[in-house]
Amino acid sequence: MESPNLEKTMIQRKKHPKLQDYRFTLKLLGKNRLAAAGGVIVLVYFAIAVLDYVDPQYLQPYLNYILSGGSQAFYVPLGPGLSNGWAYIFGETEYNMPIFPYILAALKVDLTYTVFIVGSGALIGVVLGTISGYYGGYLDEVVMRITDIFFSVPTLVLALAIIFALQASSLLDIVYALIIIWWPTYARISRGQALSLKSMKYVEASTASGSSGLRNVFVHLMPNVLSPVMVQLSLDLGSVVGVFATLVFIGFMHLPNPYIPELGNIIVIGESEFTAVGAWWAVLFPGIFLFIFVIAVNLLGDGLRDVLDPKLRR
């Protein structure tokens, strides 16, 4: 099929043709309303994480608690409402802690780590996967057997075991463990892509023009491998946040302090609050924040899958 927009794109495009292409992608994405909504939500989350505006006064009580060694009275926290100012909109949790700023602080922690995990996992996976897919042979065998091993244990169990083996003492250890677990996914995807792409005629044409194998991998394969990886990556932002929070929720690693702002941890705290005094909001709101993010990321990923599909772009 001819590109329906062929006539329109006939306009001069000497300047920044690549930028135009990205703009085109964004435009397509914008047309898919659900995906656009997902994208906006994800952007808002990241904006919160990057701007990092949490007034210290809201977290003061909990800092005090840590400094004092933890000896505050236990009492029924406030419910959600606007009467005490915006910080208390979702109510309080243990030790007078306003939930809303607590969640905002947690988003920063969660998103930073998640992006780091997914990014490094994708980097390792794409490089290894593409190269092994292109060259095949023993390298391919070895890489694929290693990924097989990783896929033979359920992710969460493997994460538990690796964190245990690492004797995790900080959140960063969880990050390392998750990177170790996450790269095989990308290696598999990019290997599959590389396998089908390497027989594409443009790679052969390039070889016939004297392009070396590694050049083929980096110039021709990687950019084309990236679009399915991008889809997986966006979906994984959701699952990694989930797994990360789950691991903290399970709570066997020795956190530096028990009140570290992290969504899973907030839910743990909230749960005890809930079972003790029925503070349902302490569980509900952090849960909703987590849930909305995962949904948004999934919507975005599904939209990306459609948009990056070359069949649709033609």
Place this chain on the structure above:
Amino acid sequence: MIVEEENLKKIENYPYLSVEGLVTQFFTSGGIVKALDGVSFNIKKGEVMGLVGESGCGKSVTATSVMDLIPDPPGRIVKGKIIIDGFNIIGDINKLAKIKVKSEKNVIIKRNRKLIKRHNFILSKIRGRTISMIFQEPSLSLNPVMSVGKQIMEPILLHNRIEISNSIIRRETITKEQIRTFYTEALKIKDAMERRKYVNQWTNMFGVAESQDSILELFNSQASSDQIERDLENFLFGEIEGTNLRVIEKVRDYYKTQEELFKLHTTLLMAEENADSELIEKISMEIRNLQRKSNKELFGFKITYKFLRKRIDIPYVKEARRRALELLKLVNIAGAERVIDSYPHELSGGMQQRVMIAMALSSKPKILIADEPTTALDVTTQAQILELIKELKIVTGTSILFITHDLGVVAEMCDKIGIMYAGNLVEEAPVNDIFYNPKHPYTIGLLKSIPRSDVKRGDILESIPGSVPNLITPPSGCRFHPRCSFKMDICETNKPKLVELDDNKNQKVACFLFSREVESSE
């Protein structure tokens, strides 16, 4: 006598398929693709019509439209008539969905689920039975997870239930009397060919077609006539499987009501088309009565059939399998017994296409649509398939709509040819006129641009400048004018109508060079 002759003549010229002003559009996010823009043609009994054109000119859309298989969404037949064997299959097209075009990119389509259900019901009785289709890519057109035999048996089981039931019942209720009459009759026939014919007729009628050879052998053997008679009786009664005849009868009743319903619905549809309110009332009444009756009588059966379908169907499947084997042999598949149980991926492209043809012919359709049936095949395989289609055409007398971009193939296969360009039929004429006396500039260009055997090395091919236009924003007026070397002013504004030439009534051209008639646009 004279009247009868006239009738005969009418039958001779009776179009099995006639398409009138077909407009098909695809409502995509990029805009409305005007894929077909008023295509009309008809195919008579036993005629082969070729549709030729470049890719994107609407050949395949025409074929799928005729079968009403346009993927919906995004496609839709917007206007026109498709009359198959006297019945307009899209008579209710405007009622199936309401299309509101707000702008090119904003189209609201509201579907009427109930009517679509009826439409599908009617079509499922027409497709595969009166009209069937062979597709371009045999490797993609067969279900990869179903064995070839099952796929051929599927339409047989769908469309021939009543017939199969009848022959099962006849086989199961065969009497000694009947056998004796058959035996004495057969003995009287001395000519081997004649006897074969007779036995064939008889075995088919009594649903014991597979034993035809053995029976013939019995007759040929040197045994005494008493012995033969006893053998025959033993043999035929041995064939009886003790099937539950009541169930078979119920199945037959069920399919008979379906058939009746189908007929009533088609009449209803025609009445609706003619806005005959009295008839509508009457037929709707009948349909309701029939449904009520069948619900009442067949209620128990329908439930048992739902749960015990596999068991009940055993004799049917057996017969269908025999027919499938016969069909495979008809399309010259060597080792049909082996092929019938294999899966499509185990067969070569040529074999797959033969299987497709066998499927399409399973219920002896009146019209066969062949949509580029040989494009995906090698030349020597293509030659085999073309030869097969030619043979089958003679045997079955089917009309064929043959779609291809290869002018060589149409020259060989077709009686008449329609040339398509950008969703329009630009020329339609008998095969000789197209090749020796082409009129439309596009036809001429197309013929000149093919490398023919008389083009020698060093000659420059003539080619049509430019490429097929984008059908979201097709050129105004005659869609060919931007590439046409004979362009006139009128071509840019008005669309020429497909009209007969003055000196040759068989040749129709849509070009202002030959006629000033303008296509009326509403």
Place this chain on the structure above:
Amino acid sequence: MSDNNEKRNIVLYVSHIKKYFDISSGLKKSKGKVRALDDVTFSLYEGETIGVVGETGCGKTTLGRSLLRLIEPTAGDVYVNLPQEIMNSIINLEQRLNEIVDQDNVSKEDKNEQIKEVLKELGPLRKKYSLTKIHKREMKEYRKLMQPVFQDPYSSLDPRMLVKDIIAEPMKLLTKMSSQEIFKRTLDIIQEIGLSEDHLYRFPHEFSGGQRQRIGIARSLVIDPKVLVLDEPTSALDVSVQAQILNLMRSIQQERNISFIFISHHLSVIRMMADKVAVMYLGKAVEIAETNALFTKMLHPYTRALLSAIPIPDPKTKINRIILEGEIPSPSNPPNGCHFHPRCPVAMKNCGWSAQDLAQPIREMLDPFRNPESESFPRIIRIVTDNDENKIEIDFEDILSEPQESVRAINNLIQKESRLKGGIKFLAIDKVEAISADKIVITFIKYDVPKLKEVSKGHFVSCLIYEDTGQVKRDEVPNAEILA
């Protein structure tokens, strides 16, 4: 035309090139070999076009890829654009080697001795000049000389690169041109192939099939190669666009005096474009001839069948079509002898009929349900085909009462079968023996393997039905009238 050739230079010489693919499945490596390309030899003059024709799986694409060394050929040599003296001496040596190998009446030792002698001279030349032997690093020089154009214009351009970069890639990689020079050249070439500067700043998906093919041609032309390998360059295009591209290629060839290897399954296109044609079947070239000679006086039965299978766009011309039976066999297990013999309408008894062809027909011959005459035999337990020894063993369930009588009966059956349509294969049976009471062994005559030989000037054919002079061996060939 042949006179012209004497004066022109040979720009490419391909000698006995082969490519076998290993069939590997899972744990067990190398089940066998797919002979995708099996011993092809030809030469190409400057500015000349050789058309390579054949059906799916005949190895024409593999040939193109092997020549470009996109895959490593298993054996054979390719020489391209050498100084004429060197080229001539290499060709002479290669041909002498051929002659020696083909000699029949010389003992093995003598042959080896002679081969060694030639190789002493040829070996170093091969190492130095043959594309298949030189080191990968040196390939760059040769890549400038040979460039491909691919079939599918959709997959032959990197979707993430601008047209500008696609066209510039060979120059960047193979030459030392500055970026300004590269850009200037890119501009020139894009105009030469009929597009404009504006098109340089777009992505491939914005172009139609014909335009993409033009871009592909521009990329291959940009470094002025001597030879273009065109792999089905127009088969994905519409006829009107195909005509445009063919014309473009024609004019390019005339202007630049490039040689083309034109691979296509479309015989009419080949006829229009090529000076000479190689017809391929199952990895082997079965006929090579000048275009006119081939199309007027085709010799190989396969060529005839192939030509007669093309539908002619002229309703009044009725061709006498040869419909081939069956399918193209798998190249992993090609028939013995001449690969074409099982489908050949004029196959002779020595064309390669062997145990694997005859097991099934013999089973059918002895099947009492198909052939009432074989009722007297006991049931067959199994039929064992021995391909190495070229014989068939038939095991019966019971012992044969009179083995000699049975042998005679089988011989009679064979006689009868051989007179039926397609019965020629039964003539390949040498003798029938009963080696034990319940076992019969059928042996076959030795089959011959056809070689590509020159029957008239520039016309090579690989078929046993022709004598060296190109005359049909009338009395041995059944259905010879087909060839008339």
Place this chain on the structure above:
Amino acid sequence: MELRYFVLRRVLLLIPTLAGLLILVFALFMSLPHSLLELSLFPGIPHNAALEEAQGAQILGLPYTLNGVYHPGLPLPLQFGKYVVRLFQGNWGYMTVPIYSGSVIGAITTFFPNTAQLVIIASILAIVISIPLGTFIGARPNTISDHVGRIFTFIGYAIPAFVLGTFLLAIFSKGGIIPIFPSANAFSASAIPNPPPSWMLSSGDLFITSPTHIVLVDSLLHGDLGLAWNTLMHTILPVLTLTYGLLAGIMRFIRAGMVDSARQEYVKTARSEGVPERIVIREHIRRNALIPTITVMGLIIASLLGGVVVVEEVFSYPGMGLLTVQAAVQTQVYGVLGTTLVFGLILVLANLIVDVIYALIDPRIRY
């Protein structure tokens, strides 16, 4: 015939995968700090005492000595060999966690049936619901029912199991808004008749019912409806949590597969033969849509098993998941390694079954 060989080949391929699994667990074992290994040698015994005990372990009749378990001096392959031999001998070590104290093998035999009960019920429920529902929405893409179905799946896909579990627990368990379900354990201790009948074997931490070891099944088999009901009530919330995630995962792929295979040519062929729409959807579209679903089944099962860990932790349901978590929290080396190995084995076997089903459905892969 081909199917048999395919299965055989697939079973043979288990060997390298299992070897890989063992290597992985061994690598985990080796990466642990020396002190921790020594510490965990003997359950419930302080570090120094452990070392002392190690010397005299033989005399005490305990199954391990420090040198018998962990051989710092030996080359790695040999250590691995010894490790594997030890596993095959059934010496998986000891663990002490709140819900159990004893040998790891014993823990697995005790808790595995409970987990199996959860997983099996959840899988059956998910499959029974997701296939017809997925078919239904996949057959009518972009309609209202499709949108509703997609949102339903999206929520299931996106909501982390521990969040959903916590909500359910909060709402439906004792002390919640609608307290109808119990909040912890696989069944109430009060539901066990006293004295326990012969088909229950209860001693200390071990509680095993025969013959299937799955309490729900066994109690039904022996007609103890009270216990069966009790067990069922205990399983409902965890099963719901598990099912929702699993269901969403499967449905998403079935829908995508349906939409994709509805576009294929063979569907057109079937319609062109007059096959009624209902049968086209059932026989042609759905069967082909199941193929891509089955290819991702391995991943879905992996996430299901991960979900088990979380769900059992949330609902304090005594199964393999809770065992894993508690072993990790209590730094029980052998507990963690043993459970990891068992989860790995389950996944590997599940993948084998998935592959066989795949071969049954898709004749193309049984080459």
